Every structure is written in structure tokens, then in C-alpha cells.
Amino acid sequence: MDLLLLAERENTLIGQDFLTWLWFKSEIVNGMFETADGEKFMLYLEHRISVQGGDGENVDTATVSAASGNMSEALQGLKTGKKVTRAQIKMEIDENLWQTQVKAEDFTFSGLKTPKVEMKTEEGDDPDGKFLEKIYLIEKCIALFDAVFLEFIKLRISPEWKDEVSKFRSWLRSIEE
Amino acid sequence: MPILSASVGLTRYRVVEEVPDSLIREIPELLSKFAFKDIDHTAEERSFGWVNFDDMLDDKWSVSPPEKGQYFTFSLRLDTRRIQPAVLKKHLQIALNHEMAEAKKEGKNFISRDRKREIKDQVTLKLRARSLPIPAVFDVVWNVPENRLYLATTNAKIMDMFEEYFDNTFQLNLEPLTPFFLAMDKLGEEAVQKLESLDPTIFVG
Numbered sequence: 367m368d369l370l371l372l373a374e375r376e377n378t379l380i381g382q383d384f385l386t387w388l389w390f391k392s393e394i395v396n397g398m399f400e401t402a403d404g405e406k407f408m409l410y411l412e413h414r415i416s417v418q419g420g421d422g423e424n425v426d427t428a429t430v431s432a433a434s435g436n437m438s439e440a441l442q443g444l445k446t447g448k449k450v451t452r453a454q455i456k457m458e459i460d461e462n463l464w465q466t467q468v469k470a471e472d473f474t475f476s477g478l479k480t481p482k483v484e485m486k487t488e489e490g491d492d493p494d495g496k497f498l499e500k501i502y503l504i505e506k507c508i509a510l511f512d513a514v515f516l517e518f519i520k521l522r523i524s525p526e527w528k529d530e531v532s533k534f535r536s537w538l539r540s541i542e543e
Numbered sequence: 544m545p546i547l548s549a550s551v552g553l554t555r556y557r558v559v560e561e562v563p564d565s566l567i568r569e570i571p572e573l574l575s576k577f578a579f580k581d582i583d584h585t586a587e588e589r590s591f592g593w594v595n596f597d598d599m600l601d602d603k604w605s606v607s608p609p610e611k612g613q614y615f616t617f618s619l620r621l622d623t624r625r626i627q628p629a630v631l632k633k634h635l636q637i638a639l640n641h642e643m644a645e646a647k648k649e650g651k652n653f654i655s656r657d658r659k660r661e662i663k664d665q666v667t668l669k670l671r672a673r674s675l676p677i678p679a680v681f682d683v684v685w686n687v688p689e690n691r692l693y694l695a696t697t698n699a700k701i702m703d704m705f706e707e708y709f710d711n712t713f714q715l716n717l718e719p720l721t722p723f724f725l726a727m728d729k730l731g732e733e734a735v736q737k738l739e740s741l742d743p744t745i746f747v748g
Contacts, residue, residue, distance in 0.1 A: 381721070472722075475551075478551050483547070500546065515729070
């Protein structure tokens with residue numbers, strides 16, 4: 367198979383499996399994750415999620431954007447075999463907050479918000495200071511996201527993935543009741 | 544889109560090839576060589592190229608250098624002339640009416656298809672020369688030591704344009720860090736086969 371075609375199939379498959387798993391995972395660990403260096407952080411899905419199922423001309427999408435946190439329609443989608451195609455993710459370390467929307471098929475980040483960088487310039491400031499602070503915060507966000515993705519992908523290609531899917535199914539059933 | 548804005552769209556890349564030190568030293572020069580060329584005083588439909596990250600009017604990097612810490616920063620500027628379809632339609636109609644009046648004087652009752660196309664091209668060109676190009680800027684940050692590159696957009700057309708122009712400028716190929724490529728990057732070559740043969744998970748059952 368052509369590498370690009372293969373990549374397209376794999377991107378969608380891995381991306382959707384990841385975001386779908388992430389919903390479950392972040393719920394059962396209460397959003398507590400850790401980087402490889404042991405830095406603890408919070409990561410959770412926010413109240414805007416798209417789920418999709420079917421293929422070709424029969425793709426069904428349900429997008430839920432609920433300030434109340436009522437995700438029942440998106441959950442209903444999961445129960446009928448849909449997967450997460452887009453999710454709003456929040457990350458926190460102490461008072462620092464990041465927020466971004468991630469697309470499953472290509473992992474582009476839209477509406478990425480980092481903790482605030484003071485934009486006022488004062489005399490004697492390094493002219494690149496703001497940029498360096500901002501890019502540090504952007505790369506931090508990426509590093510946190512990647513830490514969780516690495517945890518997922520290792521599990522995804524391991525024999526333990528089956529167990530993880532069983533746990534996912536129990537979680538999904540438990541919400542029903 | 545400026546990376547420094549409060550909310551930004553971001554696409555990540557890695558450079559496929561090893562980047563030699565000699566090329567890294569050449570980055571500022573190559574940026575100037577492939578800098579944006581202004582089309583304000585022409586009738587060109589569009590123009591794109593690199594400009595200073597700190598100032599989109601600076602195509603000579605006189606305001607500041609592209610280096611910031613360990614990063615190279617620059618922006619892809621794209622200027623496009625757009626003619627409103629309704630404006631084109633009106634002026635095309637005027638030109639065609641005029642042409643028809645001329646034709647009638649010569650006893651003809653039609654305008655050939657080729658002539659119509661010619662008139663449309665002329666009208667388009669005339670309108671373009673009268674409209675100002677609309678500028679758009681997409682920031683690029685290249686973290687050379689970490690082999691990471693960020694483009695401040697998620698627009699697929701801009702991404703394509705950027706990837707191609709980056710390749711033209713630096714003779715380097717970019718790989719977008721989509722889920723599959725990111726997984727390969729994180730797990731290394733030995734995982735490729737496993738990643739290629741995954742079946743989609745069935746989460747319900």
C-alpha cells in the first residue's frame with residue numbers, strides 16, 4: 367500500500383482510538399497523569415466532544431457542546447460504536463491552565479490557549495522575552511499531551527490492550543446505570 | 544496567525560533529513576533569498592514568501608534577526624487579490640455589451656467563445672490591478688536542536704503551501720506529526736510493523 371494512504375488509515379485509526387481511550391482514561395484516573403520525569407499534571411476532556419461512526423457515505427457525527435457537562439448524547443454515540451474525532455482538552459499544573467481542541471486524524475491543535483503571557487513591554491526587557499515565554503508554554507502543552515499519547519500508544523500495541531478495552535467496556539456500561 | 548496571540552491554531556512537524564550545521568548557518572540567508580515579494584503595484588493575483596516574525600513588512604530582517612534563543616522564527620506571508628464575483632459579473636457584462644455594440648456596427652450578431660474568454664481575462668486583469676492584495680501571515684517556529692517545527696495554522700491549503708515552500712527554500716522535507724508519524728517518532732523503528740498492522744478497536748461489546 368502507498369505510504370501516504372497507509373498513513374491516512376493509520377492516522378485516523380490511532381487518533382480516534384486515542385481520543386476515545388482518553389475520555390475513559392481521564393475519567394477513571396480523575397485526570398491525574400504524570401510525565402516520564404514524574405511531573406504530575408491534570409488532563410481532562412472538556413465539554414465539547416465530537417463522536418463519529420460509520421464509513422464512506424454513511425458517516426454519522428454527533429457534536430456535543432454542553433456547558434452543563436451533560437455528555438449523554440456523545441456517550442450514547444460511544445455506546446453505538448462511535449469514536450471520538452475531536453475533543454477539547456484541558457491541562458493543568460498548579461494554577462497554570464492550557465486548553466486546546468485536538469482533531470483525531472491529524473493531531474492539529476486549534477484554539478490553543480496557554481497560561482497568560484504578560485504582553486506589556488517595560489524598559490530593559492529582553493525583546494525576545496515574551497516570545498520565549500510563550501513558546502515555552504506551547505511546548506509544555508505539547509509535552510504533556512505527548513506524555514499521555516506515549517502511555518496510550520505503548521499500551522495500544524501491547525497484548526494488554528485487550529484488558530484495557532474490557533475495562534473501557536465496563537466503564538461505559540457503568541455510566542448507563 | 545501570530546503565535547503570540549491568546550488563541551492559536553498549531554500544526555507540528557519534524558524535519559525528515561539530518562540538518563547539517565552548514566545549512567543551519569545559512570538559514571537567515573535562505574530566508575532572505577526566498578523572502579516575500581510585494582505585489583501592491585502589480586496586477587499579480589498572489590504572492591507568498593518569508594518575512595520577519597516580528598514585522599510582516601520586513602523582508603530583509605532589518606528589524607530583528609530570525610534567531611531567538613534556540614529557535615529560528617519567521618513567517619509565511621501570503622498576499623491574495625480577490626475580486627468579488629458580483630463585481631466581476633457586472634464589469635464583464637459591461638464589457639460584453641460594449642463588444643456586442645461594436646460587433647453590430649460590423650453587421651455581426653454574436654461574440655465568439657474565444658473572444659468572450661479573452662474579454663473575461665482582460666476584465667479580470669483590469670479589476671485585479673485596481674484591488675489591493677489582502678495580506679495573511681502564518682508564523683513559523685523552528686526548534687532546530689529538538690527537530691520540531693510549528694506552523695501557526697490548521698488550514699490544509701496553507702499547510703501544503705508551507706511544506707512545499709519550505710522544501711524549496713531549505714531542500715528539506717517536513718513530516719507532519721500526525722498520530723501515526725508521532726507514534727513512530729516516539730516508539731522508534733522497531734514499532735513500525737506493529738503500528739502498520741493495527742486493527743481498529745471495537746470499544747463496545
